Amino acid sequence: MNVRVIPRLDIKGPNLVKGIHLEGLRVLGKPERFARLYYEEGADELLYMDVVASLYQRNSLLEIVTRTSREIFIPLTVGGGLRTLDDIHAVLRAGADKVSLNTAAILRPELVREASRRFGSSTIVVSIEAIRKPDGRYEAYTDNGRERTGVDPFNWAIRVTELGAGEIIVTSIDREGTGNGFDLELTRKIAESVPIPVIACGGAGKVADVYEVVTQGKGDAVCLASMLHYNFVKHYDNADDFSEEGNVEYLRTRRGFSKIQDATLPEIKEYLLRHGIAVRLVEEAINA
Amino acid sequence: MPETPWPQRFQVAIVDYGIGNLFSVKHACEQAGIHASITHSCSEILQASAVILPGVGAFGDAMEILGKLDLVSVLRDIAASGKPLVGICLGMQLLMTESHEFGWHRGLGIIEGEVVRLEEAVHGDRVLKVPHVGWNRIATGNATAVQADSCVGWKGSLLEGLSEGEYMYFVHSFYPKPVDANVVLSITRHGPVDFCSSLREGNIFGCQFHPERSGSQGLRVYQNLAFLIQKTQEGDRNVRTAGGKV
Numbered sequence: 001m002n003v004r005v006i007p008r009l010d011i012k013g014p015n016l017v018k019g020i021h022l023e024g025l026r027v028l029g030k031p032e033r034f035a036r037l038y039y040e041e042g043a044d045e046l047l048y049m050d051v052v053a054s055l056y057q058r059n060s061l062l063e064i065v066t067r068t069s070r071e072i073f074i075p076l077t078v079g080g081g082l083r084t085l086d087d088i089h090a091v092l093r094a095g096a097d098k099v100s101l102n103t104a105a106i107l108r109p110e111l112v113r114e115a116s117r118r119f120g121s122s123t124i125v126v127s128i129e130a131i132r133k134p135d136g137r138y139e140a141y142t143d144n145g146r147e148r149t150g151v152d153p154f155n156w157a158i159r160v161t162e163l164g165a166g167e168i169i170v171t172s173i174d175r176e177g178t179g180n181g182f183d184l185e186l187t188r189k190i191a192e193s194v195p196i197p198v199i200a201c202g203g204a205g206k207v208a209d210v211y212e213v214v215t216q217g218k219g220d221a222v223c224l225a226s227m228l229h230y231n232f233v234k235h236y237d238n239a240d241d242f243s244e245e246g247n248v249e250y251l252r253t254r255r256g257f258s259k260i261q262d263a264t265l266p267e268i269k270e271y272l273l274r275h276g277i278a279v280r281l282v283e284e285a286i287n288a
Numbered sequence: 289m290p291e292t293p294w295p296q297r298f299q300v301a302i303v304d305y306g307i308g309n310l311f312s313v314k315h316a317c318e319q320a321g322i323h324a325s326i327t328h329s330c331s332e333i334l335q336a337s338a339v340i341l342p343g344v345g346a347f348g349d350a351m352e353i354l355g356k357l358d359l360v361s362v363l364r365d366i367a368a369s370g371k372p373l374v375g376i377c378l379g380m381q382l383l384m385t386e387s388h389e390f391g392w393h394r395g396l397g398i399i400e401g402e403v404v405r406l407e408e409a410v411h412g413d414r415v416l417k418v419p420h421v422g423w424n425r426i427a428t429g430n431a432t433a434v435q436a437d438s439c440v441g442w443k444g445s446l447l448e449g450l451s452e453g454e455y456m457y458f459v460h461s462f463y464p465k466p467v468d469a470n471v472v473l474s475i476t477r478h479g480p481v482d483f484c485s486s487l488r489e490g491n492i493f494g495c496q497f498h499p500e501r502s503g504s505q506g507l508r509v510y511q512n513l514a515f516l517i518q519k520t521q522e523g524d525r526n527v528r529t530a531g532g533k534v
Contacts, residue, residue, distance in 0.1 A: 001416050002423050003422075004422045044422065070318070073315075073504070073507055092309045095312060097312055119345070120343075120345030121419070122345075123344060123345075196419065197417050197421045218415075221422070
């Protein structure tokens with residue numbers, strides 16, 4: 001089975017943003033443009049995360065989802081602020097193929113059972129966002145890493161599997177956006193304890209990190225953000241008209257983040273293939 | 289009589305029985321120039337030029353809902369009518385006689401065979417998990433076809449124009465085992481198992497993968513469907529005009 005490489009696009013209002021530890025968001029551009037290029041370059045799926053997830057911005061997210069789904073024919077997972085079966089239905093109706101649940105699932109685990117029953121297990125992805133404590137223990141967080149829960153992520157992973165989740169996204173909040181590499185222990189312990197696929201997220205700074213999280217971390221798929229986005233911004237003139245919300249300083253100065261060695265999807269996949277990891281390459285990768 | 293312009297858009301009914309995302313199927317239809325409506329109305333489904341039965345979720349629940357919506361006999365009628373009937377993922381499994389997913393369930397019985405569970409497997413040092421989620425290759429299982437640029441064995445089917453070994457996107461834990469090996473259109477490898485990843489019997493087509501989420505190659509399936517509908521309609525028109533002139 002091929003390892004899936006999944007670009008993660010954090011969305012705030014109309015913009016693609018990127019932070020560190022899920023905070024300090026910088027505006028990078030319009031998500032649809034990034035999504036289009038990633039599709040053409042062989043992304044295996046896409047993940048959209050509404051990082052503000054407030055109700056008054058939900059319409060803007062749904063519009064982005066619809067526009068994306070109409071022109072990008074790979075699976076699209078959407079998460080962020082989905083609380084009810086109706087919220088999930090609205091996102092699927094807009095054209096998402098799967099939804100990702102975190103906060104609402106921790107507050108009311110039965111939501112995972114109800115959602116997988118109604119929409120099918122393969123539609124329900126549970127996102128586990130965890131922090132490694134100084135004593136080496138882990139704790140699951142909600143609300144983009146802002147709220148601690150006291151929940152043990154390893155027990156939680158087993159529980160959501162029993163409740164009917166189809167996949168799990170595991171994000172290390174302390175690694176997220178840093179480029180210091182994935183949290184291999186967190187990923188491996190969860191991947192080995194559940195029968196369903198586990199998507200590793202948070203920390204990739206170079207292609208070797210991706211290789212490690214597949215081989216040592218036992219990830220069935222990987223989520224990448226900074227590595228891909230910074231490459232996009234570097235190579236493509238951004239003619240987008242940005243709304244002035246959020247921190248646009250990064251775009252003005254084009255200053256990269258030193259820890260991140262950006263790369264394109266074909267570069268990452270060819271590296272994995274050379275090192276014996278099966279991936280899907282798109283032969284006719286169209287030049288944008 | 290003036291020549292009526294050939295319709296650019298074709299009416300396809302996407303059967304809505306309450307589970308799964310039907311919208312990506314609709315978007316893929318639109319991309320292929322097919323006008324599709326998402327519906328559970330028996331009359332609308334019977335009037336459509338072709339019917340797509342999509343679906344994710346549990347087999348037993350799906351059959352129960354189809355029964356409640358009076359769609360079981362409607363779908364059998366479509367199968368018997370000669371119109372294209374396309375089952376996708378769970379929709380393909382529902383075409384079969386029976387399933388062993390969480391107990392035993394009777395299917396639509398349009399294709400003879402059973403639906404069985406995919407087992408977790410080990411490949412090298414990697415565990416191949418179930419559900420089988422992601423991109424995998426489809427093949428005819430015919431070694432001579434590998435040389436061909438686009439696979440000869442798929443000519444005239446919805447897979448026409450695709451290459452042997454093309455990648456498609458899968459999400460499933462079960463797969464169909466048709467009794468008649470001749471209906472198997474493609475196979476896909478999962479560890480030690482080569483399972484039936486698409487099938488065809490006359491006007492009936494089923495695929496375990498999601499062509500609407502398998503990139504530009506997957507969209508070919510929908511383009512082929514548009515072509516097939518056009519051909520079926522042409523055939524109908526020729527029969528109606530009794531002259532058969534094209």
